[in-house]
Amino acid sequence: MKFYSTNNKAYQVSFEEAVFKSLPKDNGLFYPTILPQLDPFWLQNLKNISKVEIGLKVASQFIGDEIPFSRLEQIVEETVDFDIPLRKISHQIAALELFHGPTWAFKDVGARFLSRCMAYFIEGSTKKTTILVATSGDTGGAVASGFFNIPGINVKILYPKGKVSEVQRKQLTTWGENISAYEVAGTFDDCQSLVKQSFLDKDLNEFMNLSSANSINVARLIPQSFYYFYAIQQSKFTHNVICVPSGNYGNLTAGLWAWSMGLSIDRFIAASNANRVVPEYLDTGIYKSGPSVQTHANAMDVGAPSNFVRIMELFGGDHFKIKQHISGFSLSDDEILSTIRTCQNTNNYVLDPHGAIGYQALARNLKPNEQGIFLETAHPVKFLDVVDKALQEPLNFDEKLRSLFGKDEVFQSINNDFSSFKELLINASR
Numbered sequence: 001m002k003f004y005s006t007n008n009k010a011y012q013v014s015f016e017e018a019v020f021k022s023l024p025k026d027n028g029l030f031y032p033t034i035l036p037q038l039d040p041f042w043l044q045n046l047k048n049i050s051k052v053e054i055g056l057k058v059a060s061q062f063i064g065d066e067i068p069f070s071r072l073e074q075i076v077e078e079t080v081d082f083d084i085p086l087r088k089i090s091h092q093i094a095a096l097e098l099f100h101g102p103t104w105a106f107k108d109v110g111a112r113f114l115s116r117c118m119a120y121f122i123e124g125s126t127k128k129t130t131i132l133v134a135t136s137g138d139t140g141g142a143v144a145s146g147f148f149n150i151p152g153i154n155v156k157i158l159y160p161k162g163k164v165s166e167v168q169r170k171q172l173t174t175w176g177e178n179i180s181a182y183e184v185a186g187t188f189d190d191c192q193s194l195v196k197q198s199f200l201d202k203d204l205n206e207f208m209n210l211s212s213a214n215s216i217n218v219a220r221l222i223p224q225s226f227y228y229f230y231a232i233q234q235s236k237f238t239h240n241v242i243c244v245p246s247g248n249y250g251n252l253t254a255g256l257w258a259w260s261m262g263l264s265i266d267r268f269i270a271a272s273n274a275n276r277v278v279p280e281y282l283d284t285g286i287y288k289s290g291p292s293v294q295t296h297a298n299a300m301d302v303g304a305p306s307n308f309v310r311i312m313e314l315f316g317g318d319h320f321k322i323k324q325h326i327s328g329f330s331l332s333d334d335e336i337l338s339t340i341r342t343c344q345n346t347n348n349y350v351l352d353p354h355g356a357i358g359y360q361a362l363a364r365n366l367k368p369n370e371q372g373i374f375l376e377t378a379h380p381v382k383f384l385d386v387v388d389k390a391l392q393e394p395l396n397f398d399e400k401l402r403s404l405f406g407k408d409e410v411f412q413s414i415n416n417d418f419s420s421f422k423e424l425l426i427n428a429s430r
Contacts, residue, residue, distance in 0.1 A: 001062050003030040003218060006313050015066045016121050019114070019219045020129065022212035023199045029306070030218050031313050035260040036061040043262050046233040051080045054233070055226045058261070059113075062222050067120055075116040076223075079109060084227050086234035086373065089347050093362050095355065095376040096231045102145045103171050104379035105138035105299075106251065109227060110220035111146035115153075117219050118211070122152045130429065131155045132198055133213040134191035136247060137164045137299035138378055141171030143213040144179045155213070156425070157181045158191040161413070163294055163301065167382045167404065174407035180428070186416035187292045189304050197418045204422055208429050215250025216306050224254035225261075227375075232263055237371035243269040243329075243361045244375055245354040247300035249278065249307040251375065252326075256314055259325075266370065271361040272330045273297040278308060279328025285319040296333045296386045297353040299378065329361040340380075340390035350387065350395065352380040 003018040005011040007028030013021065018030040038057070046054065055076040056069075063072060083100045101108030122129060131153060133143045140157040147155045157172050161183045164172070173181040184191050195212060198204055215221060232240060242265050244252040252270055259265045270278050273295040281287045292303035315321045331339070339356040343349055351359055358374030366372050380387045381397045388394050414421060 001064055002033045004033055005029070006031050006309050015063050015218070019117055019121065019217065020209070020211045022210075022214075022217045023196065025200070027196070027200060029216055029309055031310060032062060032218070035257060035314075038262045040262060043264070046229060049233070051084070051226075051230060052077050054229045055080055055223065058226055058229065058258075059222055061261070062218075067117065071120055075113060075120070078116055079113040079223055080226065082108075084230050086231055087349075089343070089349050089359065092366055092371050093359065094235065094237070094371070094373050095349070095359070096227060096373055097376050098227060099352075099376065099379035101142070103138070103141040104382055105142055106224070106227075106375065106377040107138045107142035108145065110215065110224050111139070111142035111213060113223035114213055114217060114219040115143075115146035115150055118153060119150050125152060127152070127209055128429075129153050129209045129211055130425070131211055131213050132158070132195045134158045134188060134195045135164070135172065136160070136188035136301055137168045138382070139214060140181070141168060144172060144175050147213070148175055148179060149177055153178060155179045158184050158194060160187050160191055161185055163187065163298055165298065165383050165385065167384065167401065168298075170404050170407065170409065173409035173411040174404070176410060181411040183411050183413045184416055185413070187303075188301055189292050190416040192304070192306065194416070194418055194421050198422070198425065201422060204425065207426060214306070215248055215253075221250055221254045221257065224251055225258040228255045228258035228263060228265070231373050232265070235371075235373060237373070239266050239370045240264065241266050241269065241362065241366060241370050241372040242375075243271050243358045243372055245297070245300060245358045245377055246270045246272055246278065247275070247302040247305065249305040249311060251377070253307045253310045253314075256311060256325075260314065268326045269361045269365060269372075270326050270328050271357045271374075272328070273300050273336070273357060274330065274332060275301055275303055276328075276330045277303060277305060279330050281319075282323055282326065282328040296336045296383070297357055299354055300357075327365065329357075329365060331357045331360055335360065337386070337390040340387060341392075344391060350380045350391070352376065352378045353383050353386050354378060
């Protein structure tokens with residue numbers, strides 16, 4: 001399959017090129033020329049198909065023969081080698097728990113798949129690849145884990161100073177080896193802007209091989225579509241509404257791709273925090289990005305969501321069609337705290353701040369004949385300060401987390417200035 005730029009359908013590349021280029025030169029995003037249709041009989045038989053078989057079936061539609069079938073099977077096995085259970089919370093609501101991977105966040109799935117695809121493509125090459133990744137919290141840790149000690153690849157993680165939790169920061173800054181962390185004086189949008197400017201800088205790209213591990217990379221989105229199939233596979237509901245806590249909108253894009261391939265999903269809810277760019281677009285038809293607002297659900301603190309252009313591409317920019325399939329919802333910080341507390345008291349289930357938004361979106365918006373699944377995107381221990389405040393008592397955490405707190409951190413503080421960052425990258429690669 002080929003992937004085209006959302007700014008120019010005539011500009012098309014292979015899967016391998018899309019993975020390593022990350023962004024087209026015209027500042028669009030890569031998009032599949034076709035969203036394949038899966039066999040309806042196969043879809044009806046999901047309950048009898050393994051996680052690996054599902055992932056392999058979906059991934060192979062996009063990758064074709066660019067990765068041999070046996071190697072792709074190995075990649076998928078390593079991508080989903082942890083539980084992804086659907087847990088019933090109430091008679092109408094269930095949570096798809098995506099936090100059982102190595103860094104306790106949904107982004108483990110995309111990062112592991114991407115790292116192993118890249119490792120396959122660079123086998124035998126003498127060229128080094130530099131991965132640039134901006135993170136609002138969970139992406140960086142998952143990417144660091146996925147790419148740690150992979151030969152030929154160096155990872156540079158940019159995160160906003162003071163805007164990630166302590167656990168998230170530790171998962172960014174305690175690796176060493178081929179993983180470097182940079183604390184940026186600014187917001188996530190500033191970090192993302194530095195990454196995008198790097199890809200568009202001609203001199204920098206002639207000097208070094210740059211790629212991205214953010215959800216702008218198609219090799220992150222493809223595996224993220226797997227777990228929508230896993231949700232429906234496990235669901236006992238008859239009408240499935242999927243609620244996606246959303247920041248950069250890659251996760252929702254992946255779900256829409258799964259739906260477009262034939263997966264039975266009634267509708268989607270895009271759940272946000274105070275960064276209401278997409279809910280306001282859904283309400284008004286006017287898309288207006290803005291500066292990001294810091295909230296308790298920090299992984300969703302995005303004021304200029306990159307992946308929304310892919311959602312627009314899927315629906316041909318038709319606001320009416322988008323509204324037919326996606327509704328918007330947002331929750332304030334105070335409501336996040338009260339939702340965590342209420343869900344624990346009522347259902348004996350501890351939500352993380354992002355999952356709290358997803359849960360509340362369903363609780364308020366499901367019709368009597370509907371059932372809903374929200375993505376529980378991260379383990380609550382990653383947000384101890386928020387969860388402890390909500391529950392008004394300390395949350396218990398396991399030995400794995402204790403060992404993380406004992407590790408030394410190594411990071412470099414930098415300003416939000418592209419020329420300085422460019423010089424840093426060049427000097428680090430010499």
